[in-house]
Amino acid sequence: MTPDTTATPDTTATPDRTGAPDKTVAPDKTAAPAAASRELVISRVFDAPRELVYRAFTDPGQLAQWFGPVGYSVPRDSIEIDPRAGGRERFVMVCDDDPGRRITIDYTFSEVIENELLADFCEEGIPGTDGIIRLTSRLEFHDEEGGKTRLELRAGPFTGHDDDDTRVGWESSFTKLDALLKAA
Secondary structure (H helix, E strand, C coil): CCCEEEEEEECCCCECCCCCECCEECCCCCCCCHHHCEEEEEEEEECCCHHHHHHHHHCHHHHHHHCCCCCEECCHHHCEECCCCCCEEEEEEEECCCCCCEEEEEEEEEEEECCCEEEEEEEEECCCCCCEEEEEEEEEEEEEHHHEEEEEEEEEEECCCHHHHHHHHHHHHHHHHHHHHHHC
16 A cells, blocks of 8 residues: 655644644744745654554664654664653664764654653754754644544744755655555
């Protein structure tokens, strides 16, 4: 069965987990205009119950088996996940062809509802500016007919083409997750 995937860039302001709009924080600077940032939205149906899909995001052993685009892996010993509000999600993606090329993911959970919602954020400096941007992601897990799960992912804000790379990375990861769930 072919997975159902829809990715849509959204140019509206991205709310954080509390519903407040995300913003660039910098002394004497205002938030970037909504038209300059985009939100990534992906909807995907997995042929597995919601609890199993959710667990694949919160169990370090499972996350290590599927997370990261094709060509990257996540060593199990790099993963820290504490799925509760205020808990941390940290791991390292390693390029398979060049193990010296590493990407550290370090987010804080802002809202967690077991088997339903994982919402997190990180704050990063923006190259070329004095600003800090709050990046957020929200994963909602919904029951579908036939014991399937619809995952709704929202992430951002993105500027330029960063959302394209992120979309490709998530879709590649989801292909690997499909294989893991089928083997379960």
